[in-house]
Amino acid sequence: MSSILDTPLLKEAVASCHYFWEAGWGEFHAGNLSYLLSEEELADLKPFFRDDPIRVPVAFDTCGLEGRYFLATRSGGQFRTLPNRVERDMGIIRVVEGAYEIVWGYEDGAGRPTSETPAHLLCHAARLSQNPDNRIVMHCHPTYLNAMSTIADMSEEALTKTLWSLNSECVLVFPDGVGVLPWMKCGEGPIGPATAEKMKTYRVVVWPYHGIFASGSSFDETIGLIETIDKNAHVYVSVGGNIKQCITDEQVHELADHFGLETAF
Ligand SMILES: [Zn+2]
The missing domain is CATH 3.40.225.10 (Class II aldolase/adducin N-terminal domain)
Known part of the structure; x- marks a missing residue:
């Protein structure tokens, strides 16, 4: 070449x-x-x-x-x-x-x-401790997830369960759930170590009113993960968070069991 x-x-x-x-x-x-x-x-x-x-x-x-x-x-x-x-x-x-x-x-x-290199290295180390095949750490600003973070209950359990309830695919793509930090100053400082700590559990960590840190073993996997989350955040904000019916918690677990997946919640 x-x-x-x-x-x-x-x-x-x-x-x-x-x-x-x-x-x-x-x-x-x-x-x-x-x-x-x-x-x-x-x-x-x-x-x-x-x-x-x-x-x-x-x-x-x-x-x-x-x-x-x-x-x-x-x-x-x-x-x-x-x-x-x-x-x-x-x-x-x-x-x-x-x-x-x-x-x-x-x-x-x-x-x-x-300038986020310190946070990236911390996150790589955290992900590699969970998955030796992890390759990518990336930070970006998915529009609909940011919109969702202004109206949804943003506890890790509530956000994860809301997303799982909106599309059968969600629990299959991220049975490990979504991590969430409180709003913090970006750049060098505590946000990097806090994100890495969450990445010991989650492949995706939401920074409310800012964006996400996401990780994965390939570009395709990481993009797919972000797309799936942001697509369903889009659905959520399209209805203004007014969900009258959706997949129940029980149905989500039926689905996960069927595919042999362990869920975070
Ligand atoms: Zn940013």
């Missing part, structure tokens, strides 16, 4: 980032993503890495992820325009003790990975 942009992972990552914008989940600078490279992907991408990695010391916990490589969107990048500026708005870092090294991208090393 003559360009890193022709590798299967970069093609999928770029198309997925653009989809996040098309879906309305990543306006302007909103949204960021990190992806843990597999050994095969690393072998594919390594020929394109810099000979002189740029070492960036960090004060945050690297969570035992030393030696791992992550593809991550750039701080200040935009999902809408990313496909036209991949080498500027994406990059690959290698986590090392007390630092990360930029091995590719970010405008030839002048830029930096997402």
Whole structure:
């Protein structure tokens, strides 16, 4: 391959980032993503890495992820325009003790990975402790879920059960439920560790009046998870939260039992 942009992972990552914008989940600078490279992907991408990695010391916990490589969107990048500026708005870092090294991208090393990188690494470590196949952590702003968070009971149990009640597919896609944090200041600070703590239990954590952190073992799985949640949040807000009839709790559990799924609630 003559360009890193022709590798299967970069093609999928770029198309997925653009989809996040098309879906309305990543306006302007909103949204960021990190992806843990597999050994095969690393072998594919390594020929394109810099000979002189740029070492960036960090004060945050690297969570035992030393030696791992992550593809991550750039701080200040935009999902809408990313496909036209991949080498500027994406990059690959290698986590090392007390630092990360930029091995590719970010405008030839002048830029930096997402400012949410500390939260991403914490969340990767949390998800990997539950599922060694987890690859993605991503943050975005799904419109209908944000709308729902202004009118629905947002306890984890109530939100999860409301979504499960709206479509038979929901409990099948996220039997593990949806985690919810109280509103917190975004950026560096307690919200990252709080999100990671929730990710020990949930693949998705809602930040009310802001968006979500979602995770998964592939782009398809993660996008599917967000789509399913946001689709049903759309249904909820379309009726103004006035649900006269829906799938009962008992029926949800019948469905889960039929597919051999354990439910969070
Ligand atoms: Zn955000």
